[in-house]
Amino acid sequence: MNRWRAIGAGVLAGAVIGVAAVALAGYGxxxxxxxxxxxxxxxxxxxxxxxxxxxxxxxxGLTRWAPLRRPTPAxxxxxxxxxxxxxxxxxxxxxxAHPLPVVGRRADGSGRLWLRVRLxxxxxxxxGWVPRRAVGGYELxxxxxxxxxxxxxxxxxxxxxxxxxAPVGIGQARWPxxxxxxxxRNRLERYxxxxxxxxxxxxxxxxxxxxxxxxxGFVGIHGTDRPDILPGEVSxxxxxxxxxxxxxxxxxxxxxxxxxxx
Amino acid sequence: MSELDLAALDRDGALExxxxxxxxxxxxxxxxxxxxxxxxxxxxxxxxxxxxxSDVEVLNYALSLEYLQAAFYxxxxxxxxxxxxxxxxxxxxxxxxxxxVKAFSSLLGRKAIARPRFDFQxxxxxxxxFIKTAVAFEDLAVAAYKGQAAKLKSGAVLxxxxxxxxxxxxxxAWMRYLTGVQPAASAFDEPQTRAExxxxxxxxGFVSSAPRTSARRSPRYTG
Amino acid sequence: xxxxxxxxxxxSMDEAPIRNRSSRAELLxxxxxxAGLALAGVTGVGLPGVVGAAPSPAQDERVLNLLLMVEYAxxxxxxxxxxxxxxxxxxxxxxxxxxxxxxxxLAVVREALGSAAEPEPRHDFAAATGDPDAFADAAGRLEDLAVAAYNGQAANVTPKAFAAxxxxxxxxxxxxAWIRSIGDxxxxxxxTDQPKSAAEVREGLRKLGLQL
Numbered sequence: 001m002n003r004w005r006a007i008g009a010g011v012l013a014g015a016v017i018g019v020a021a022v023a024l025a026g027y028g029x030x031x032x033x034x035x036x037x038x039x040x041x042x043x044x045x046x047x048x049x050x051x052x053x054x055x056x057x058x059x060x061g062l063t064r065w066a067p068l069r070r071p072t073p074a075x076x077x078x079x080x081x082x083x084x085x086x087x088x089x090x091x092x093x094x095x096x097a098h099p100l101p102v103v104g105r106r107a108d109g110s111g112r113l114w115l116r117v118r119l120x121x122x123x124x125x126x127x128g129w130v131p132r133r134a135v136g137g138y139e140l141x142x143x144x145x146x147x148x149x150x151x152x153x154x155x156x157x158x159x160x161x162x163x164x165x166a167p168v169g170i171g172q173a174r175w176p177x178x179x180x181x182x183x184x185r186n187r188l189e190r191y192x193x194x195x196x197x198x199x200x201x202x203x204x205x206x207x208x209x210x211x212x213x214x215x216x217g218f219v220g221i222h223g224t225d226r227p228d229i230l231p232g233e234v235s236x237x238x239x240x241x242x243x244x245x246x247x248x249x250x251x252x253x254x255x256x257x258x259x260x261x262x
Numbered sequence: 263m264s265e266l267d268l269a270a271l272d273r274d275g276a277l278e279x280x281x282x283x284x285x286x287x288x289x290x291x292x293x294x295x296x297x298x299x300x301x302x303x304x305x306x307x308x309x310x311x312x313x314x315x316s317d318v319e320v321l322n323y324a325l326s327l328e329y330l331q332a333a334f335y336x337x338x339x340x341x342x343x344x345x346x347x348x349x350x351x352x353x354x355x356x357x358x359x360x361x362x363v364k365a366f367s368s369l370l371g372r373k374a375i376a377r378p379r380f381d382f383q384x385x386x387x388x389x390x391x392f393i394k395t396a397v398a399f400e401d402l403a404v405a406a407y408k409g410q411a412a413k414l415k416s417g418a419v420l421x422x423x424x425x426x427x428x429x430x431x432x433x434x435a436w437m438r439y440l441t442g443v444q445p446a447a448s449a450f451d452e453p454q455t456r457a458e459x460x461x462x463x464x465x466x467g468f469v470s471s472a473p474r475t476s477a478r479r480s481p482r483y484t485g
Numbered sequence: 486x487x488x489x490x491x492x493x494x495x496x497s498m499d500e501a502p503i504r505n506r507s508s509r510a511e512l513l514x515x516x517x518x519x520a521g522l523a524l525a526g527v528t529g530v531g532l533p534g535v536v537g538a539a540p541s542p543a544q545d546e547r548v549l550n551l552l553l554m555v556e557y558a559x560x561x562x563x564x565x566x567x568x569x570x571x572x573x574x575x576x577x578x579x580x581x582x583x584x585x586x587x588x589x590x591l592a593v594v595r596e597a598l599g600s601a602a603e604p605e606p607r608h609d610f611a612a613a614t615g616d617p618d619a620f621a622d623a624a625g626r627l628e629d630l631a632v633a634a635y636n637g638q639a640a641n642v643t644p645k646a647f648a649a650x651x652x653x654x655x656x657x658x659x660x661x662a663w664i665r666s667i668g669d670x671x672x673x674x675x676x677t678d679q680p681k682s683a684a685e686v687r688e689g690l691r692k693l694g695l696q697l
Contacts, residue, residue, distance in 0.1 A: 040551065040683040041640075042637070044640050045421070046421040046425060047313075047419045048422035048426075051365065055357055056339060056356075093482065094477050096477050097474050105387060113388070133383065136470055136473065137379055171484075187476040188479055188480070189476070191479060195485060196485070200483065207484045218483050220483025220485070222481060361676045365676075411651065412648065420639060421639070424639045425636060426677055428654055428655060429678055431654075431656070432662035435659035439662075439667075445659050445662065445663035446582070446660055448656075449589035451652055
């Protein structure tokens with residue numbers, strides 16, 4: 001016990017003297033009177049480096065979607081008495097979550113929030129209202145895919161910047177690719193259908209002519225085993241890219257990206 | 263854990279508290295006996311030296327709460343549904359919480375938890391709901407930092423935690439003032455354990471999971 | 486097993502004057518040998534993160550006496566303001582409630598120190614009894630100073646003192662944001678609160694009117 005005390009005392013003496021010696025090192029004058037008692041140690045330098053707080057800045061080109069949380073009727077107006085336009089389910093035909101583009105919001109008479117959303121129904125471009133509680137958390141997207149049917153070109157924009165562009169095949173005259181604003185709803189891969197290439201994106205756009213198509217006749221964006229016929233009017237409505245291009249796009253474009261087809 | 267899994271946090275929190283025998287002073291007290299190895303381990307030059315595992319745990323817990331707050335204020339600001347004063351608070355406090363997230367993420371590097379998903383269920387889109395929830399979040403953050411700070415081994419990390427702790431208290435007072443409630447309810451603020459904090463957060467239902475948006479199946483698009 | 490030094494021996498080491506007849510090199514060598522450690526890692530206050538002295542009951546006492554001065558100042562300031570009679574409405578309510586809080590803080594710090602508590606210094610808080618704007622401004626500075634004082638000492642105290650101080654410091658921060666809100670000033674403009682050293686705290690208290 002005494003030995004430990006002695007060692008401890010010696011160590012502390014050494015530490016204190018060592019510290020004091022260095023503290024005095026700056027004075028250079030051995031005759032400077034010592035402080036009456038040691039000053040309290042300064043606070044340690046913090047480990048966290050906190051950057052200056054920044055505002056959100058100009059947020060142009062931001063769109064938002066939310067996944068449907070429960071089966072819900074989409075209505076013509078923000079009221080539970082309004083006409084039902086469609087009965088939405090929480091899953092797409094591919095069994096993935098159902099993202100709904102949110103384009104507006106309103107509180108009803110009793111203060112309940114309703115969201116205006118793009119509906120994946122015909123006619124394309126139909127908007128409807130669902131209660132806020134029916135959807136989950138908002139996801140924000142900064143990308144936008146623009147498909148120019150006249151130019152046979154797909155361009156991915158991030159804000160104002162073009163980050164990808166490629167030639168595309170679009171629907172033949174009998175099965176035209178619909179114009180309008182849609183959303184990338186899901187992403188499929190590791191499948192065995194070469195006519196869709198290595199990866200395929202589903203959109204909320206519906207074929208107006210292939211109304212009896214299994215799984216709803218939704219327009220996809222995917223690869224192809226016939227790159228030789230691109231660009232051109234070649235498909236049943238889908239937007240086809242060469243496989244190398246769809247793979248590049250897949251690295252950049254998140255599900256939920258708005259798709260503008262014009 | 264890759265996401266804010268509250269059930270897991272709960273369990274780990276209880277375990278951590280049981281396991282955490284060494285108090286900070288106790289550790290520093292052993293310096294004298296154990297020599298330079300311990301001294302060098304303690305020499306946390308900001309970000310340069312490796313973080314102790316238990317400090318990483320505490321930092322990630324703080325980060326999870328900062329993610330929650332940052333997301334809450336950011337969404338509220340973007341909603342454009344708030345009164346003038348509430349909107350100003352969301353703007354200023356949101357910027358600070360986002361800076362906190364960057365700071366913790368940067369310090370933790372690869373060890374930082376992933377950003378969780380949140381569903382604020384309209385609370386960020388109504389001025390009254392927003393401000394009431396903001397009060398609760400800030401009071402919670404104060405209690406959380408207070409509860410966790412005592413566990414930190416590194417002086418440098420502790421210095422960071424306490425500097426943020428008092429800023430959260432300022433936020434709490436500010437939000438209370440906006441609701442017309444007394445900014446400092448009593449002379450003393452109490453710490454809360456992880457279990458208590460997690461229970462409150464879980465009860466909000468704000469922490470959600472990432473929706474599954476991809477699959478391995480053959481496309482049936484029109485083609 | 487923690488090797489603890491005899492507290493009496495340690496206290497006398499703290500108080501011992503440096504033998505300034507020796508050269509600095511001799512002092513460093515002597516220190517290192519006595520410790521039986523390579524003290525190369527310890528360059529004292531310059532090395533970030535390494536505290537100059539470990540927390541101890543003796544150091545707690547010095548820290549608490551510093552914080553005691555802060556609490557003396559706060560109680561004195563608010564009581565002077567309330568006696569002064571120039572406050573009304575929201576500012577008066579603020580001063581009444583906060584004075585109560587600060588009295589409670591003072592009691593806790595005094596109790597922790599027991600007989601080691603230093604006596605209350607004289608003070609002259611001119612701003613407290615001046616016009617309401619001067620009061621509000623000084624109150625904000627005083628509360629900010631309290632936050633910086635507590636935060637500056639957090640790494641210097643034992644867990645027990647830390648826990649007690651932690652319950653107090655966040656309330657000081659609330660006070661600071663509160664008075665700024667009343668004055669329509671930004672209540673919390675910074676991302677983090679910077680600590681102040683003991684010397685800076687004493688200087689700040691003197692500037693506000695505490696005669697240290």
